Amino acid sequence: MLHKVEGIVIHTTDYGETNKIVTLYTKELGKVGVMARGAKKPRSKLSAGSQFLTYGLYLFTKGKGLGTLQQADPIDPFRYIKADIEKMAYASYIVDVIHKLSDKDVHFAAIYQWVYHLLKYMDEGLDPQVLTFIYEIKMLPVLGIEAEVDRCVRCGQAEEGVAFSVSQGGILCQRCHSSDPNALPLSSTSAKLLRMFKHIQVDRIGKIALKEETKQQIKTVIDAYYEAYSGLNLKTKRFIDQLQGLDPFKET
Numbered sequence: 001m002l003h004k005v006e007g008i009v010i011h012t013t014d015y016g017e018t019n020k021i022v023t024l025y026t027k028e029l030g031k032v033g034v035m036a037r038g039a040k041k042p043r044s045k046l047s048a049g050s051q052f053l054t055y056g057l058y059l060f061t062k063g064k065g066l067g068t069l070q071q072a073d074p075i076d077p078f079r080y081i082k083a084d085i086e087k088m089a090y091a092s093y094i095v096d097v098i099h100k101l102s103d104k105d106v107h108f109a110a111i112y113q114w115v116y117h118l119l120k121y122m123d124e125g126l127d128p129q130v131l132t133f134i135y136e137i138k139m140l141p142v143l144g145i146e147a148e149v150d151r152c153v154r155c156g157q158a159e160e161g162v163a164f165s166v167s168q169g170g171i172l173c174q175r176c177h178s179s180d181p182n183a184l185p186l187s188s189t190s191a192k193l194l195r196m197f198k199h200i201q202v203d204r205i206g207k208i209a210l211k212e213e214t215k216q217q218i219k220t221v222i223d224a225y226y227e228a229y230s231g232l233n234l235k236t237k238r239f240i241d242q243l244q245g246l247d248p249f250k251e252t
């Protein structure tokens, strides 16, 4: 059967000397693996469209098993992401999360829109770390580990959060703060941002400028929560941390 889809290349593996197996994350069908025959030859008509992190239109045939890519028309190769090692690290992590999930879990039109828009904003120059926070918060229900960021996870009051409890799975208000001695501190700005990231419409993100300490606080919370519950242990995520550790301009 012939399929015409809009998609993003989220993974590629060489297969033999000239072929590639390409994993597409598509608007219409979710995650699809296709064989791109001859795509490693420079003059192949599949070469440009089958590069990692390319957004395009794809035509493939599929029966049982792996499909065969017939046509690949790149629309946006995200060239500014690819020119910047830090952006590339964040973008690789974003698509890696999708690649690692089961096909059943990632076939949602909403997730496709998130990934597409976040990569587009990253390419346009918005802060890749903030975009990744938004993605990580939005992915929590998909991963089956939603956190409570709208109200205090313990008493249910919609008061300002002052800390985040990984063990209780959400923010804590001033009164409930002491219920978890290991709760991670949150400024009122950070608590509000966690809520905003959950509810923001991804096709309407503007520039979000955050102080380094705010970013660090949010990163600590998200990383601890993912480490405790997500079951993901991705090299692409560790690579971001390694890059940050190498940044001579970054305060520690």
Ligand SMILES: [Zn+2]
Pocket (backbone or CB within 6 Å): 152, 153, 154, 155, 156, 157, 172, 173, 174, 175, 176, 177
């Ligand atoms: Zn409370």
